[in-house]
Amino acid sequence: MIFFYVILLLVGLILTKSSLFWVYLWQTKEYRLDRFWAEYGYPKKLGRFWLFSGGRKFHQPVQTIKSVLIHFISLVVVALGMFVLLKIFLGGALSNSWLLIISLIILYLLMPLIVSFNVLIFYIPTVIIKHIIYRLAAKKMRKIGSKERYNLIVIGITGSYGKSSAKEFLAQILEKKFNVIKTPENVNSEIGVAKFVLKNVNPSISSGHNEQRVFIVEMGAYKRGEIKRICDIVKPKIGIITGIGEQHLALFGSIENIKKAKFELIESLPVDGLAVFCGENKYCLELAEKHEKKKVVCGVSDANKYVSYTNLPKHYLSNIVAAAEVAKYLGMSDEEIKEAIKNIKLTERMTKTFTGRNGALVIDDTYSANPDGVLAALDYLARQKQKTKIIVMPCLIELGGAAEEVHHRIGKRIGEVCDLAIITTSDYFSIIKEEAGFVVSSSSRARSRDSSNQDKSVLVGSPSKAIEFLKDKLNPDTAVLLEGRLAQEIVDFMK
Template sequence: MPVFWEMIAFFAYFFLGARSLSLLIKKKWKFPRFTGKQIILSFLVIFLTGFFFFLILSELLICAVLFDIFLLAFVSGVVFFVQLPTVAAKRYIINKAKKKRQAIRDLIVIGITGSCGKTSTKEILYHFLSQKYKVLKTEANNNTEIGVAGAVLKKLNKNHQVFVVEMGAYRKGEIKAICDIVKPKIGILTAINNQHLALFGSQENIIKAKFELIESLPKNGLAVLNWQNRLVKKGFKKKSGLRVVKIGKDIWAENINAKKESLSFKMVLGNGKSVNIKTKLAGRQNVENILLASAGALELGLGLREISKACLGIKDVGIKISKRDNFVVLDSSYSANQNGVMADLEYLNLYSGEKIIIMPSLIELGPISAEVHRKIGKKIGEICDLAIITTKDYFSEILKGAVGSGMEKENISYISDPGEIFKTINAIKKQKIILLEGRVPAKLKDYLLKKEYNN
């Protein structure tokens, strides 16, 4: 290689190395969470690529340049060959799960999907039905095709009478694939919004994907739809023989009273019957979740009084409240979407004291990202005294919205380091109400909830 090109290559790599070192020192590197599969893939790619070029070349610099040029091709090749046994294993697991499900003929399966509220609705419905039946539910956010198949194989047995299945999706066809495994008879559609818009490609695709659950129901099945959601109403198409319960029309709530640590309302049915509901759940958004779950419970024979009594015992659903000496933590860090953020901010507004929100920017919103973050910023500006955004993406849009609705610019910051966030909060001596929204750094939760921090 001519000396000139060697010098060019040397300085290019020197600059990239220096830049990487600078980011590392400034703690701006973002390290991925390595799974076992990722570690194996990374090792194979680096080893095989490097070994290949060292075999055929004697000049180190040429090898380095070619390594960069052909790295993508090698990564693709290694991933392809590693995926072959993975795909085969996945198909085996799914087919085995289908056979096991088919063998339990009397099992009633309830599928729950939606852009938000599906986990809370699942937990509430499980609590209701457990008063009368032997019930299995999918755990946490194990709502993918392989996750549901795993639950069928590991936990489902012939003693179970009801299986409550949360169904998630990142593209069309994934909810139908889950339905092909479990064969739901009842489908609950909680809501549709713009969550994962970048992955689906359009709002229309999101609507079609969520309605795969309803389309998979048998003719004698039941669809429970949140009729208060505009996109659910837009996407619904009548299906011959399918019964439909519409939340907001066939079952609705009156006299809603949302307090800091309780929620009460009157649940009314279309036939004129009603019952008073009281629960310790936090947040007005749980009214819809309870109504959706109640529709499923009524279908399986629970009475209104049984549901009302069961509501008193619901716990560990939605926002978790932790009290400390001079602050309260409202933990809603399970996930985040636009509807959830807005609802949690409304709940935060019930408290007195310094209201603080800590949250990352939302992801996978595609072309509407800027608009959504400005709206969230506007709501933050109306309610919060301090806002800390933990990721840089769209921080400027949140800032613009917050300042536009009256928040001082110095009261909203981008801080990614958990220690710095904790110091900023600790500097406020007044009583603080801290809302953790979305996937905030785990270390920050340790500092706030477990007091694992030394000044």
């Protein structure tokens, strides 16, 4: 009998772990079916998760009221299921015992559906609560905007990549002259911005203080209409589009939809507003041509006007120039802007370069990954003086129909720059391996397959395997690019 209860306890722990794993997956995708399906809707990946629920690793969602309730209700449903099964099959017969085991396995396999059903149950009340918060935030911003004495200018920043760095650069430049408020890290959705407005954007400044205030808002989206909703809340006067690419193409459906979504920021600007576009991005140039009001198109080619150093990834320079143009529009002099740029500091989430294990140069670009960002980081890696160059990265996600073409491009550039590519996910590994297996003639620039080059790309199934590959390759003559969301064990090992 004791053995039976031990088995029952183990089954309960396995089911609890499975529930936590599926709540964790839904939470990482903001409980959105479109995002969840875009990443996990592939039969192979979904099947693996369904059967093994995260494997040996324990995944715990961030504790919020919503995640706790979904997990609790899921466990209640499972407990009721186990109780019913015990009532039915606990008769002592061997056949009944086997039926009980089979039924518990079925209950385990049903856990993803149970958790997903509970997520859907919370959908309607979540939407209602969100719209109440949107209205309250918009009302507060209207009150602030209607009073000239509140002195608040709102700047919106959007793009497929580079939003966070552009926001940080702009804030560091403007705070030399203005009172700056900005949305914090990872806050760029409608609900995130609305909550921030309600909690942190106050309708008045210190008594007798006439300093101009600036509110910088990072704006993200996964479908059309979401940036417009943020703009309806905060009413931006200045808009920056940092760049447009294939990131989240699986959710938008087409590049054209991505362009239209980002352009919602520009369409929301007032007649006397300013639109700033990245001059290196062809889609931004197309949108700039479409915009008939006041605009600035700028990029790396304009960096010499403001920046005295160039040892930064290309997209950072572009964002610094965009921030400088906004500062100029707001009345800062060229000298003030240049001085502010000299003192710019890269934040924790930006690409960092440091001397790591065994003296190897480490480029940490693990905050996020997108096609243009990966290629820019590879360009940055190529500029380093070290002889041996290595990249560690997962395959990119949410790229829809462009995924294969994007990974062909990345693989090709890896073949040109790197001596070794350690890929941590299998989705498009074969494409990267194939493209990286070519070599480029320095004279004719023609590409040809080199049989000795075929093992430069390796697929690892765990952080420990990646570390094994890296161990004996790290020395002062090695540069390692850590790209995209990697396991923290790998990042810690490189320090």
